[in-house]
Amino acid sequence: MTSPIAGGVDCDLHPAVPHLTSLLPYMNDYWRDQVTTRGMTDLISQSYPVNSPISSRPDWRPVKGKPGSDIADLQRQALDRFGTAYGICNPLYGVQMVFSEDMANAFCRALNDWLAKEWLDKDERLRGSIVIPVQSIEKAVAEIERCAADKRFVQVLMLVMGDMPLGKRHYWPIYAAAERFGLPIGIHAGSAYHNPPTSVGWGSYHIEDYVAQAQAFQTQLTSLIVEGVFARHPNLKMVMLESGFTWLPPFLWRLHKFWRGVRMETPWVDRAPLEIVRSNIRFSLQPVDAPPESDTLNRLFDHMQSDELILFSTDYPHWQFDGDEVLPKGLSPDLVRKIMIDNPHATYPRLTVKEMTP
Amino acid sequence: MNVQLRERPQAASSTGIKSAIADCDIHPARATKDELHPYLAKRWHGHIETFGVHAYQGMMEGPPYPKAQPNASRRDAYPPEGGPQGSSLSFMQKQHLDPNNVALGVLNPLNTGQGIRNQDLAAAICAAINDWQIEKWTSKDARLKGSVVVANEDGVSAAAEIRKRAGDKNFVQVLLLSRNVEPLGQRRYWPIYEAAQEAGLPIGVHAFGFGGNPITASGWPSYYIEEMVGHSQCQQTALASLVLEGVFERFPKLKMVMVEAGFGWAPSLAWRLDKVFSKLHGEVPHLKRKPSEYIRDHIWWTTQPMEDPESRDHLFQVIEWIGWDKLLFATDYPHWDYDEPSRVLPAGVSDANRQAFYLDNAKQLYGIS
Numbered sequence A: 001m002t003s004p005i006a007g008g009v010d011c012d013l014h015p016a017v018p019h020l021t022s023l024l025p026y027m028n029d030y031w032r033d034q035v036t037t038r039g040m041t042d043l044i045s046q047s048y049p050v051n052s053p054i055s056s057r058p059d060w061r062p063v064k065g066k067p068g069s070d071i072a073d074l075q076r077q078a079l080d081r082f083g084t085a086y087g088i089c090n091p092l093y094g095v096q097m098v099f100s101e102d103m104a105n106a107f108c109r110a111l112n113d114w115l116a117k118e119w120l121d122k123d124e125r126l127r128g129s130i131v132i133p134v135q136s137i138e139k140a141v142a143e144i145e146r147c148a149a150d151k152r153f154v155q156v157l158m159l160v161m162g163d164m165p166l167g168k169r170h171y172w173p174i175y176a177a178a179e180r181f182g183l184p185i186g187i188h189a190g191s192a193y194h195n196p197p198t199s200v201g202w203g204s205y206h207i208e209d210y211v212a213q214a215q216a217f218q219t220q221l222t223s224l225i226v227e228g229v230f231a232r233h234p235n236l237k238m239v240m241l242e243s244g245f246t247w248l249p250p251f252l253w254r255l256h257k258f259w260r261g262v263r264m265e266t267p268w269v270d271r272a273p274l275e276i277v278r279s280n281i282r283f284s285l286q287p288v289d290a291p292p293e294s295d296t297l298n299r300l301f302d303h304m305q306s307d308e309l310i311l312f313s314t315d316y317p318h319w320q321f322d323g324d325e326v327l328p329k330g331l332s333p334d335l336v337r338k339i340m341i342d343n344p345h346a347t348y349p350r351l352t353v354k355e356m357t358p
Numbered sequence B: 001m002n003v004q005l006r007e008r009p010q011a012a013s014s015t016g017i018k019s020a021i022a023d024c025d026i027h028p029a030r031a032t033k034d035e036l037h038p039y040l041a042k043r044w045h046g047h048i049e050t051f052g053v054h055a056y057q058g059m060m061e062g063p064p065y066p067k068a069q070p071n072a073s074r075r076d077a078y079p080p081e082g083g084p085q086g087s088s089l090s091f092m093q094k095q096h097l098d099p100n101n102v103a104l105g106v107l108n109p110l111n112t113g114q115g116i117r118n119q120d121l122a123a124a125i126c127a128a129i130n131d132w133q134i135e136k137w138t139s140k141d142a143r144l145k146g147s148v149v150v151a152n153e154d155g156v157s158a159a160a161e162i163r164k165r166a167g168d169k170n171f172v173q174v175l176l177l178s179r180n181v182e183p184l185g186q187r188r189y190w191p192i193y194e195a196a197q198e199a200g201l202p203i204g205v206h207a208f209g210f211g212g213n214p215i216t217a218s219g220w221p222s223y224y225i226e227e228m229v230g231h232s233q234c235q236q237t238a239l240a241s242l243v244l245e246g247v248f249e250r251f252p253k254l255k256m257v258m259v260e261a262g263f264g265w266a267p268s269l270a271w272r273l274d275k276v277f278s279k280l281h282g283e284v285p286h287l288k289r290k291p292s293e294y295i296r297d298h299i300w301w302t303t304q305p306m307e308d309p310e311s312r313d314h315l316f317q318v319i320e321w322i323g324w325d326k327l328l329f330a331t332d333y334p335h336w337d338y339d340e341p342s343r344v345l346p347a348g349v350s351d352a353n354r355q356a357f358y359l360d361n362a363k364q365l366y367g368i369s
Helices: A020-026 A029-037 A071-080 A101-118 A137-148 A169-180 A206-226 A248-265 A273-280 A294-304 A333-347 B042-051 B089-097 B119-138 B155-165 B187-199 B224-244 B266-283 B291-298 B312-322 B351-366
Strands: A008-013 A084-089 A126-131 A153-161 A185-191 A238-241 A281-284 B021-026 B102-107 B144-149 B171-177 B203-206 B256-259 B299-302
Touching: A008 A071, A008 A238, A008 A333, A020 A029, A020 A101, A029 A101, A071 A084, A101 A126, A101 A137, A126 A137, A137 A153, A137 A169, A153 A169, A153 A206, A169 A185, A185 A206, A206 A238, A206 A248, A206 A273, A206 B224, A206 B266, A248 A273, A248 A294, A248 B224, A273 A281, A294 B312, B021 B089, B021 B256, B021 B351, B042 B119, B089 B102, B102 B119, B102 B351, B119 B144, B119 B155, B119 B171, B144 B155, B155 B187, B171 B187, B187 B203, B203 B224, B224 B256, B224 B266, B224 B291, B266 B291, B266 B312, B291 B299
Parallel strands: A008 A084, A084 A126, A126 A153, A153 A185, A185 A238, A238 A281, B021 B102, B102 B144, B144 B171, B171 B203, B203 B256, B256 B299
Antiparallel strands: none
16 A cells, blocks of 8 residues: 655545535525525435445445535545645535526535635635536636635636537636636536436446546547647646546547647647646546556556646545555655645645635 | 658569458448449439438538548549549559458448438448448458448347348448447347347447437537547447446357457556446446456457557557457558558567457457458
8 A cells, every 4th residue: 555645635525515405595585585486405416326335435424414514524534534734625516417507606606605614614724616607608707706816716616528528619718717816627527417428328327427427538638638728728727536547648649649640620739639738637646447456557657658647636525445545556655745745736826825815 | 641742662462571461440432322222222212312311410411520531531542443432442452452461351331321310211221231342342352341231220120131141251240330329238229239149240339420419428529630539438438338238248249349449448448447336336236247357358449540659668568458369450441540551560569469460360250261
């Protein structure tokens, strides 16, 4: 086993909203009335059924309530246990799934305010991601501007499967706003289910949806690179969260080869895809989709040709590893330090900003 | 990259200088629009003329993402007698089969009845394409073998077409495409697998196809390159579906070939499947083994477009994870991203592995002596 070192940055923590009513105090009268009158109860995505084994490690599952809904549990099981200096909260509540941009906007605002009050206010180690109503660019940008004033928000959060590929120009004002405030864009596993959850249609099983997250990340990377997002925003960082990363080398071999063949189609792509990934794209550590032997994993790191791409994550409370084996076997002390401390700090400039709240 | 700027002498022809190879992905084309008429019932001639052929995509002419080259094919592959690239047997022999010493060439016709919404028309065109493969290609050149194309969305009709061709030595596999109305593991496609297993024919799953779903799980992208790269993600998902639905439990003798979708992604997909399966196996109790074991035992991979990392060691490691016995060389002739046989494998491969890669694996899989 590779031991974690103290002072790390856990880049993927999932505090759970206990119930839609938990957000009511953060909504205005109209939306409080809508939720109540229309009998809305909860926004749980099919991506993470509450009782699914992957949604919570067995020993992290509380006696009652949703995994990840109790801050004391998160402090004890994730922050204290791994000596974490900073933990970034990525709420996965299904606010992106609703089809009304007005409703999505109200729920995103409530979720962000809930996160600040019920989590960030309660532990100085915690940082937040701004959840945005992506169907409306205007509202998404406004929400980024509203929340960015609170420096404890360190990134903007989007789902890997939404209405359109993320490189589309439609989304660029979001990226401009993020870059302006020094916020990376975090792209997390999960679907708004506005399209079939795979590129060949609807499968039958939860396991199938989860496996397919990796393919969705691949297509989004293609889109972000070939549309020219990083030619326009060379300083923008994007972090693939809970994406897996062992698919990256062969994916890039293919993208690079085709780009050499048909680059006349996207002449604004000013650098090779491989270089763009090295400078602008990062990946959270968990899940590690590799066999347990350290030999194979070290070869995979070698295939990635960079030690700056991976950011430490527990994916708490999701079940990706057992015991303290949050780091795969066989990592060198140098790589551990990079993954746990150097790479996250290089990615999230707001982590150490002193002035915290507006 | 494929415009011939000056005349070059043809490479040495089959003089024994080049080792024989199997090319497991050759695309034959029709020379004229009417070339299928002799194999199609009269009613369809007028139907096609009047209403056209409606695929699960909106364009009546041409693909939804314009290709990088006309017909996605090499500009030097137009036959001298006219017609599109890949439509002349004599020119294919002269340009590809003879100089590259192709001992076995597997034909994968792409513009067939597959992915067409009218299932009667789909079945008629597929049957016609199968007859056409025999008459125009395989009966004229013994090196060439056909693929049985089927109306993929209608399992019953597809199974009937497979049974009709069973035992016919002109065909060595059944051809499906990766993108269909539903993921390929779904039960509507099981009659195809049942009939293929019964006929002892492997199923080639070629990248591409139209099923009506956006080519990403996040909607339609903008560019041809996204479609090209995206096919490998479609293939990964289709393969995951085949494994997770239990197709290889249900049809234990079924063999499948992943055609033109890359193979570098196979190890990470298998590891991911195994990892998730270790926690979620309760949802899929019909699986008796780890997902990676089904993939190892049932799946072969064609090589084009060859994985091309900066370091050849990375390539060799990936091939070792998959198995040298599972790769089938392919050129994709006459398409523009054609792989040149002599330049595909870097130095440092043992003679036995080269032989398996270029010829023996294919002969063994397709039962060619």
